[in-house]
Amino acid sequence: MVGPHGGKLINRVLKDKAEVLKHENEFEFIKVNTDVIREVENIAFGVYSPLEGFLNKEDFESVLNRKRLANGVPWTIPIVFDLDDKVAEKLTKGQKIFFQYNNKPVALFTIEEKFNFSKDEYASKIYGTTDIKHPGVQRVQNMNNTLVSGKIDLISSSLTEFQNYYLHPKETRVLFKEKGWLDIVAFQTRNVPHLGHEYVQKAALTMSDGLFINPLIGPKKKGDFLDKVIIDAYKTLTNHYYLKNNVVMSILQSTMHYAGPREAIHHSIMRKNFGCTHFIVGRDHAGVGDFYHPFAAHRIFDEFPDLGIIPLFFRSFSRCTKCNAIVNDKICPHPQKYHINFSGTKIRKLLSEGEVPPSDLMRPEVAETIIKEDKIFVE
Amino acid sequence: MPDEYNVKIPKEVYESIKEKLKGTHFKDVNEFIIQHLKQSLKISDISDLGEEEENKIKQRLKSLGYLE
Ligand SMILES: [Zn+2]
Numbered sequence: 001m002v003g004p005h006g007g008k009l010i011n012r013v014l015k016d017k018a019e020v021l022k023h024e025n026e027f028e029f030i031k032v033n034t035d036v037i038r039e040v041e042n043i044a045f046g047v048y049s050p051l052e053g054f055l056n057k058e059d060f061e062s063v064l065n066r067k068r069l070a071n072g073v074p075w076t077i078p079i080v081f082d083l084d085d086k087v088a089e090k091l092t093k094g095q096k097i098f099f100q101y102n103n104k105p106v107a108l109f110t111i112e113e114k115f116n117f118s119k120d121e122y123a124s125k126i127y128g129t130t131d132i133k134h135p136g137v138q139r140v141q142n143m144n145n146t147l148v149s150g151k152i153d154l155i156s157s158s159l160t161e162f163q164n165y166y167l168h169p170k171e172t173r174v175l176f177k178e179k180g181w182l183d184i185v186a187f188q189t190r191n192v193p194h195l196g197h198e199y200v201q202k203a204a205l206t207m208s209d210g211l212f213i214n215p216l217i218g219p220k221k222k223g224d225f226l227d228k229v230i231i232d233a234y235k236t237l238t239n240h241y242y243l244k245n246n247v248v249m250s251i252l253q254s255t256m257h258y259a260g261p262r263e264a265i266h267h268s269i270m271r272k273n274f275g276c277t278h279f280i281v282g283r284d285h286a287g288v289g290d291f292y293h294p295f296a297a298h299r300i301f302d303e304f305p306d307l308g309i310i311p312l313f314f315r316s317f318s319r320c321t322k323c324n325a326i327v328n329d330k331i332c333p334h335p336q337k338y339h340i341n342f343s344g345t346k347i348r349k350l351l352s353e354g355e356v357p358p359s360d361l362m363r364p365e366v367a368e369t370i371i372k373e374d375k376i377f378v379e
Numbered sequence: 380m381p382d383e384y385n386v387k388i389p390k391e392v393y394e395s396i397k398e399k400l401k402g403t404h405f406k407d408v409n410e411f412i413i414q415h416l417k418q419s420l421k422i423s424d425i426s427d428l429g430e431e432e433e434n435k436i437k438q439r440l441k442s443l444g445y446l447e
Binding site: 002003066068071072073074164167170171174175178179248277303304305306308 | 399400402403404405411414417418428432433436437439440443445446
């Protein structure tokens with residue numbers, strides 16, 4: 001197993017909640033949404049180690065300009081808290097406020113500093129574009145103008161959906177230790193598994209002790225597979241086609257940024273904190289549209305010899321009718337005309353019509369599980 | 380026994396590591412070599428959870444079916 005990013009696994013879950021809640025009538029409350037809660041819990045449970053709170057100006061600028069925190073530790077996606085100018089105006093350094101969610105105080109936020117930022121600069125440095133068609137750029141443009149930094153102390157966890165699959169880094173670390181795994185490969189996903197995914201996972205698993213399937217649960221777009229469908233599909237796949245001792249699935253509560261290469265590094269760092277030694281990076285990892293070169297998310301790893309988790313690159317995979325096997329560009333010599341690509345669009349269309357895709361595209365048990373769901377896609 | 384030992388490495392290896400570390404968070408070649416060796420020899424950093432907490436976690440993992 002690998003040590004946490006930055007050397008220390010952060011735990012900012014309050015031990016003495018009663019002591020803090022005594023101030024319920026004294027500290028101000030700020031209502032926050034689920035996106036903020038996800039960030040807060042990731043900080044508190046150590047998914048974002050070594051962060052202990054939202055980035056201050058120095059770290060924020062360093063992340064933008066150097067892809068590192070001010071102390072040099074690799075960090076590529078800003079974890080920030082934006083606040084309406086008028087609300088921010090009243091806050092002072094050292095002030096403690098409660099984050100309010102579902103009408104109760106869920107975290108304590110200790111204000112460090114407030115600062116302004118350029119949305120265009122944020123967008124162009126993180127996403128490589130200021131094009132408003134990019135979903136990440138859209139989010140940045142919709143942010144408030146003031147960022148507020150400070151440490152987080154979690155009072156209670158609010159993300160109760162899929163709680164049975166919500167493991168925190170200290171828990172996965174104990175789990176991997178108990179399983180006796182040393183080399184652990186992480187697989188990030190936002191999709192239901194087809195045979196191409198299974199091939200990549202098993203190729204990586206062949207060379208290691210355990211596979212950590214870690215679906216990202218978060219805000220979705222219309223037409224995306226529902227989180228429950230993804231989890232159920234993986235449950236079926238692993239029950240039927242994986243050895244129980246070699247695979248673990250738990251969820252990651254997080255937002256997709258579609259930041260391509262920078263996000264590939266971010267995804268790796270989070271999995272390192274869960275205790276993984278290797279991370280699978282596919283073609284156009286965390287990309288959207290054609291904003292990134294398909295292998296930009298591979299090349300960026302050259303900039304981080306000090307990342308502390310090893311990327312496993314997959315360029316492509318398809319079914320080769322000549323090899324009669326699932327292949328990748330390194331192992332099959334046959335030209336494109338023999339290759340059938342795993343078309344997400346085709347699989348999606350069949351499933352939405354209640355049809356089971358061909359068994360050389362998707363395992364029938366997995367397809368049946370998906371079709372049986374009340375709803376498959378986000379409406 | 381001393382807390383630390385000196386190990387000799389060839390000049391060329393030292394120089395090329397130093398080159399690779401430009402812009403990274405490693406303070407020096409020493410720090411990099413220690414992390415790298417720990418990683419490749421799988422010497423894990425001891426987790427600082429207490430026994431009580433570790434047992435609590437194992438209990439949760441069992442109840443969720445992650446551990447037998
Ligand atoms: Zn072939």
